Amino acid sequence: MTDWIDAHHHLWDLEAVLYPWLMARGVERFFGDPTLIQRDYMLREFRSEAVPCGVGASIHIQVEAENGLDEARWVQTVADTNPDWPMAQVVFCDLTSTDLPNQLDTFQDLPTVRGVRQIVGRAPGEDVQTGTNLLLDDPRFLVGLQEAGRRGLSFDLQLIPELLEKTAGVLAQAPDARVALCHAGSPHDRSPAGLNDWAQRLYALSDLPHVSCKLSGLGMFDHNWTPESIRPIVEACLEQFGPERVMFGSNFPVDKLYGDYASLMQAYHDLVPAEVHSAVFRETAVRFYDLEVPRD
Template identity: 30%
Template sequence: MRLDGHQHFWEYDPKRQDWITPEMNRIRRNFLPADLYPHLQDAKMAGCIAVQAEESLRETDFLLDLADQHEWIVGVVGWADLKSDSLDEVLDTYSDQPKLVGFREVLQSKDPRYMLQEAFIRGIRKLGDRGYPYDILIFPNHLEASLELVKKCPDQHFVIDHLAKPFIKSGEWKDWKKTMAPLSERELVHCKLSGMITEADWKSWTPEQLIPYMEIALELFGPDRLMYGSDWPVCLLAGEYERFWQVIEEFTDSLSASEKARIMGETAGEFYKI
């Protein structure tokens, strides 16, 4: 099964999507299933994983409602306040939602030590007890704290979104690789080949600039722990869906058929229990 392991939907509201700045005018509008489906068809994707972009239970419910309406939205990575004393009750309300396959928070906007709070770690463990994996959305300066988090939750499945957003625009990769490597040694930690073009120069990036980062991710995690994600519609800031998908397609063409199949969908399907 070929899957887009990371994309978003929203009904644009400048207050709820306050992270979309004026320079991001291209994505200051609604993006809904009808907008994405033709791209999935062109890329021969059987479905997608819809990931939260807003920190609210309203967002989780919104994505689950879309998934109920469209069978090809095969999973939802939602949001919940992991530090809340009522987390168990909140998770109970979603226990009958088979398409809720994981959770995420916008950790990149917070101090790295945020994820090491006792209440947050307790929340991660509660997710694990219920079989939910966790998407880690971070910048490179969060990697060391992320390793501490992973060590404190050794039985939890994690996936690092967007390769932890390395500094592709400047071409830096040595420090990023050095701090990614210890995380990759934890066998329950996965990584998404996603979000790269928006970390490059939006107007002038080339596929060749992305190759070193993809090669390092493949070296560190292997195809069994790598998954493709478009990061649509955020990717539109730097390129069309087809352009980034083609970069991943061509990169994986150099692998065996089984390795390519893992990255282009099977890893995500296994990770999210699709």
Template identity: 30%
Template sequence: MRHMYSGPVIDPHHHLWDLSMGKHPWLLPSDPTVQALPGLEQIAHDYLPADYSRDASKHNVVATVHIEALWAGDPVGETRWLETLDKSNGVAVRYVGGASLGQENALSVIAEQASFDRVTGIRGILSWHPDPKKCFVTDPELGRNAAWRRDVAALQSHGLNLELMMYPYQAEIVREIASDLPGLQIIINHCGSPIDRDAEGMQRWRDGLKLIATCPNIAIKISNPGAYDHDWTLESVRDVALHCIDCFGTERSMFGTDYPVSRIQMSYDQIYDTFKAIAASFDLEEQAALFHDNAKRFYRL
């Protein structure tokens, strides 16, 4: 018998912002034709805990994890701002902070971020693509840069996770990082970004996930499942989600929204309704792991 999950949910990936603060210029690009993420105009407005609670009202969300949102200037400023926000509904009770990994001041920023009890990790971005319009970084070898790797090693010494955005092109580099730092918990964002949706690109993505999943210190978030899949269907999302789970197992996979960025493709209800339909083929203990228990463990909730 198939059971649709109705238990508690922890959303391990979403963002908040107040545009009046002027800290998120990427949401208001001067040239919208040159950006790695099309459709930003749909989300270029304030998004605060009350907005998140409204969108999540049907899904028994008991806690959430805020992921750094490319805050301009001192990234610790974002953490300080998050500390001022209402926590009564469990929104943003843990943070993955920002730090300019590989830059001169990164070690001091990491140390300052680690001083906040709610900070459980720092996000790094390695997402380079042969098409410059799809790049988040300009250096395809950034993950092998000595200064970048020095700062990632510092995360391990502070007991912080490395939250990682990557494309399939970086799979071998990510495997190297995980192997070199076996005590570092790495959490891959957004299904490992199956960005190239043709047969060759999807095979590259499948092979990349299989490679990095061999490292026991890597986990994956099945988040923003409609990204790069503009004509998404339940079956196309199922295909991606089940490959993630096939690679990492139900003990190293988590469902997350990436709201409000993911609203460019899917509503909040569509995201979790789709996840629940996909997860119905798993037993109730596995469903609880995917929706709640793994996030509770990885983000120390």
């Protein structure tokens, strides 16, 4: 079977597009030491890992290139030169930009573009330095979300649990913008108390019908994860959102730092009830990202 979809992964060619964080040697990131992935990660390598696990299509998510349009155009060329691999993409665009409509026009000229991601929160330490949390207080951000929704573009939301309630207040004012919560809301405190706090805060978003959730990136705050250690996250997401609003994403190659693709897929395969595999591993992503994929 090769009809499952990876709804969250990255690719990069360090000669084609500039990624400052991949050039910054010896700089620790919130997810750990990136040294092992500070090299090209191309579609051929991704496919070699994903296809044996039953994956046959994917969603590329922007990954902090210096220029979001350069990255989007490169991803489009990858899709164009690999027509046998169905792939859509989510691009970076600053939703507070004064010329946002023109920027979105340009992005939407690329046939693979389905949505936008602008990170609100990565981890408490980095957020203090970057100030990305301030987006939630910027009225232009809400206007940008509403504009994306009018255009049929989705929004990939990355943030930390401490911001879930505040963000829900913003998203409630943009009901036409389909939102995908990346990495289950980044539960960075994996103690029982931390996971309970995250799960309670998560209701603020799961109560919004236009918000879906990705089971992705769970290794970034648990480098020695096991199926049992991520079980509470998987179960809470499925309980709160329902399988029709939950989708699988590998977050490769970032989560490749903490395990191989086959082990990751096997863990999710076992943790997600078999009767909802089709939704979580395929149908939610197909519907959310309007992805055209054949079925084996």
